[in-house]
Amino acid sequence: MNILYFRSFIVFLFFSLQGCSVAPWERGNLAKKNMAITVNSGLSALRDHAFTSKEASQGGYGGAGGGCGCN
């Protein structure tokens, strides 16, 4: 019985985490340019190109964008 309660509690915790997201109207700071994964998208593209040519594999760089979640 205790195991059942424990598992239910873990499941409850997991679903509670859904509240840990940034609301769409609170993404002003996330939308700033310096919050981007790649601040300079041009430079990242160049590095990605060089990496791809040398290693014959695709680099794992992020794309451009501030992450504001705008459509």
Next chain:
Amino acid sequence: MKKLLLIILLFLTNFLVKADLIDQAVPFCPAKMNGTTQNIDFNSYKGKVVLIDFWATWCPPCKQSMPFLNALRNELLTQGFEIIAINVDEDKQQALRFLQSYPVDYQVVYDETGECPQRFEVEAMPSSYFVDRKGQIRSIHLGYRSSDQQYIREKITKLLSEK
């Protein structure tokens, strides 16, 4: 069996807490006009078709939509169409600076607290709420692309044709 029921209940609560705003009256919202402490009164717009637009300066599609919305508002103003733009920037001054460079003719109100988008259950930026002449929210449009212009125009025209 109990475990399964608990999991189903947890899933359901995610949907149940979200009230549907469609066909409901516009919720009260403490957005203020610039330079005043007066809240926007949506009731005073009854009899008009209103588009309530949530926007912020950090949201590129919001800014992109504004020239189109302004032109549409000015075109359909005589037929009883109005736009209320609710700015949700944490710093109102940013919005005021932006509007100095790119002014609009419609009413812009400010909510730095984030209470308005919470009450309107805003899911994306920008969000547009189409309100009919009776003051009821008829549909919600999320985001903005230039290809949405036709859709927005048709929605407004349809609401304007209703008496």
